Amino acid sequence: MKLPYERPTLRKLTVGPLSKVGPRASARPVAELEGVPVPELLARFGSPLFVLSERQLRRSYQAVARAFSTRYPQVQLAWSYKTNYLNAVCRVFHQEGAWAEVVSGMELEKALRNGVPGPQILFNGPGKSRADLLRAAEIDAVVHLDNFDELHLLLGVTAGRPQRPRVAIRVNLDAGLYPQWDRFGFNLENGQAWQALGQVAAAAGRLELVGLHCHLGTFIMQPAAYGVAATKLAALALRCQHELRLPVRYLDLGGGFPSANTLKGSFLPGPDAVPDLDEYAAAVSEALLGAGFRPEALPLLVLEAGRALVDEAGYLLGTVLATKRLPDGRRATVLDFGVNLLFTSYWYDHHISPVGNFSEQTEPTVLYGPLCMNIDVVRESIVLPLLAAGDQVVVHRVGAYNLSQWQQFITLRPNVVLLDLQGQAHVIREAETLEYVQQLERVPGHLSTEHNG
Numbered sequence: 001m002k003l004p005y006e007r008p009t010l011r012k013l014t015v016g017p018l019s020k021v022g023p024r025a026s027a028r029p030v031a032e033l034e035g036v037p038v039p040e041l042l043a044r045f046g047s048p049l050f051v052l053s054e055r056q057l058r059r060s061y062q063a064v065a066r067a068f069s070t071r072y073p074q075v076q077l078a079w080s081y082k083t084n085y086l087n088a089v090c091r092v093f094h095q096e097g098a099w100a101e102v103v104s105g106m107e108l109e110k111a112l113r114n115g116v117p118g119p120q121i122l123f124n125g126p127g128k129s130r131a132d133l134l135r136a137a138e139i140d141a142v143v144h145l146d147n148f149d150e151l152h153l154l155l156g157v158t159a160g161r162p163q164r165p166r167v168a169i170r171v172n173l174d175a176g177l178y179p180q181w182d183r184f185g186f187n188l189e190n191g192q193a194w195q196a197l198g199q200v201a202a203a204a205g206r207l208e209l210v211g212l213h214c215h216l217g218t219f220i221m222q223p224a225a226y227g228v229a230a231t232k233l234a235a236l237a238l239r240c241q242h243e244l245r246l247p248v249r250y251l252d253l254g255g256g257f258p259s260a261n262t263l264k265g266s267f268l269p270g271p272d273a274v275p276d277l278d279e280y281a282a283a284v285s286e287a288l289l290g291a292g293f294r295p296e297a298l299p300l301l302v303l304e305a306g307r308a309l310v311d312e313a314g315y316l317l318g319t320v321l322a323t324k325r326l327p328d329g330r331r332a333t334v335l336d337f338g339v340n341l342l343f344t345s346y347w348y349d350h351h352i353s354p355v356g357n358f359s360e361q362t363e364p365t366v367l368y369g370p371l372c373m374n375i376d377v378v379r380e381s382i383v384l385p386l387l388a389a390g391d392q393v394v395v396h397r398v399g400a401y402n403l404s405q406w407q408q409f410i411t412l413r414p415n416v417v418l419l420d421l422q423g424q425a426h427v428i429r430e431a432e433t434l435e436y437v438q439q440l441e442r443v444p445g446h447l448s449t450e451h452n453g
Contacts, residue, residue, distance in 0.1 A: 027362060027384050030353040030394045034419045038317055038355045038392060041417070046431060047392070048318040048337035050416040052399060054092055056313035058421075061096045064257075064305050067277040071285035072301050078122050080255055080306030081107040083400050088418050088428035089310060090114050101255075101304040105132040112139065122252070122304070124170070124213070126150075126184060133157050137165040144168045144213045144252075146185055151199060155206060168211035168252065169196050173232050175225040181217045188232060194239075201244040209246045212237055215254030215304070219263065219347075223275050226253060227283035234291035237299060250300035253284055259311035261348040261397045270348075270397075277308070307400040314399025316342060317355075320391045321370060331365045333387050338369015338376040341413065342398060343405040345378050352378075355392035358385035371410050403429075408437055 032038060034053055042049055061077070069075045078099035079090060085107060090100070091114055100111035103125030111121050118139030123132070126146045130153060136143050137158045145151050145167050158165050170185030171193045186192040200209050214229050230253060237248035257280060262270035288301060322334040339345055352367070365384050369376040378395075387393070406413060416429040 027354055027358070029355060029357055031355060033315060033394070035423045036419060036425065038394060041425065042317055042319065042392060045415045045417055045425070045427070048316060048335075048341060048414045050341075050398070050403065050414065051315045051317060051425075052086075052089065052310075052416065052418045052428070053313045053315075054418055054420050057089065057092045057310065057399075058096060060309045060312055061093055061098065064277060064303070064308060065097075067281040068285065068301065068303065071281050072288060072298075074298060074300045076250070076300055076302050077309075078120075078252075078302055078304045079309070080304050081111060082404055083306030084310050084314075084403050085110055086403055086416065086428055087114055088426070089399075093309065099302075103127075105129065105135065108132065108135065108141065119166075122168075122213075122302070124215075124304075128153075130157050133165075137161065137163075140166065142166045142168055142210060144170045144185075144211075145196065145200075146170050148196065148199070151196065155203060158206070164206060164208040166208045166210045167200065168209070168213050168250075169193060169200065170213045170215075171233065171236065173214060173229060175216055175228040175232075177216060177220065177222065177225050181215065184215065185213070188236065193236065197236075197240050197244060197246070201246055204246070209240075209248070211250040211252055211299075211302070212240075212248055213252040213254065213302075216256050218256050219258045219307070220256040221258055221273070221275060223279040223283045226280055227287045229253060230284045230287035231291060234288055234293070234299075238292055248299055250302050251288070252302040252304065255304040255306050255308070257305055257308035259307050259397055259400065261311060261344070261350065264347060264349055266349075269351075310399035311397045312399065314397065314402070316395040316398045316402070318393055318395070320387045320389050320393070322389055323387065326366070330381075331363050331386070332368060333365050333384075334368050334370060335378060335393065336370055337414075338371045338373075338378060340369070340371060340376075340407045340409040340411065341402065342369075342378060342395065343402050343407075344398065344400070348397075349379060349382070350398065351396040352382060352384070353394045353396065354385055354387060355394060358387075361386060373410075408432060412437065 033051055078101040079093040081102045099120040100116045101122045102108045102111055118141045121141040123136045123141050124144045133154050134157045171188050172182045172185045173188040186196045200207050212233050214233050233251050240246050258274045260270040260274050266273055318335050318337045320333055321336050324332045326332050362383050362385055364381050367378040369378055412432040415427055415431040417425045418428045419425055
């Protein structure tokens with residue numbers, strides 16, 4: 001009998017030639033998270049889905065604490081609320097011993113409701129209102145002063161109070177980084193920081209200085225810069241103690257520590273490019289221990305870590321909606337999540353894994369989200385197996401900023417689940433509904449459906 005006709009096909013063979021950065025990385029499937037199958041999570045909680053690992057949250061916290069506390073005798077971490085202020089995440093870190101670092105009245109109230117005592121809240125940010133400052137003074141939080149107007153406003157709103165508000169001065173300085181973050185706080189090199197300390201000293205009967213604060217920036221990959229900042233901040237503290245007779249109890253080096261994500265344009269992948277935490281800890285500790293403080297008078301070292309604590313613990317699970325071939329020949333894949341949920345795709349080339357087992361055939365692919373916007377690009381180019389509609393993927397290291405900067409735009413925001421230490425899944429933020437999104441809307445009577453012709 002004559003065999004049935006089969007249309008010929010061309011199959012691309014990927015042999016993985018060497019390049020200047022090594023062999024081409026192959027896509028490895030990720031079938032489970034913390035022992036829980038990914039398809040099971042998506043079937044139970046829907047797609048897309050954010051997943052956070054409690055085990056990794058605690059591991060990351062303990063790694064940062066260990067790196068610094070084994071080198072310096074007094075270390076206190078303060079969880080950066082803006083990085084991810086879901087209450088379940090915050091409470092994991094508070095159980096581990098973290099204070100709270102907040103930058104708004106809303107975050108301040110969240111910290112209080114999460115059981116953080118007022119004296120363990122550090123209030124940063126340039127946008128504190130009169131009500132915010134009064135509330136901070138009432139609960140004895142530490143106000144990190146950002147500008148002279150804020151200093152004078154605090155003096156005004158707390159006048160006549162029996163208890164002096166506790167304050168710290170936020171300092172910006174030249175640590176050899178470009179661009180220099182000089183928007184926040186008082187500049188050290190032009191004398192603003194010293195002038196601010198002088199005004200606090202003049203109001204010593206009404207304000208209590210407890211610390212100095214510095215935050216170099218974000219995703220800082222030069223550990224030596226932290227050593228420079230620690231040296232300069234320590235010198236300012238010693239001068240403050242000697243000349244103004246104002247003791248400084250703590251030095252806050254802020255955050256800005258990177259995660260293992262790959263920055264766009266980076267020559268090397270994140271895990272190969274990012275310095276180890278021990279390098280940051282060594283730079284800061286050596287600077288403070290050699291600054292000239294008496295051993296019994298060493299200030300408390302405060303760190304406002306955010307990304308380094310939570311990024312590794314977050315995953316975004318999703319599903320392929322469609323595939324297509326672009327006019328220039330590139331393969332494109334449409335996912336059920338986009339930049340509205342994965343805000344950090346503007347900054348990072350996220351590592352993305354297929355869930356199932358696939359053939360060795362791969363192809364450079366553009367990953368798009370489902371939004372009707374041309375900017376909705378999750379990855380501009382990534383080598384993946386030839387995914388088909390219905391296939392599932394995992395995006396790694398998405399715990400930082402995505403769940404505080406995500407947007408309800410075109411689509412509803414999905415469930416967020418936490419995998420506890422036993423691998424049990426808990427919904428920690430429910431998926432949105434149209435009723436939830438519209439609950440604050442009001443329609444004038446003349447636009448009601450009864451008046452529609």
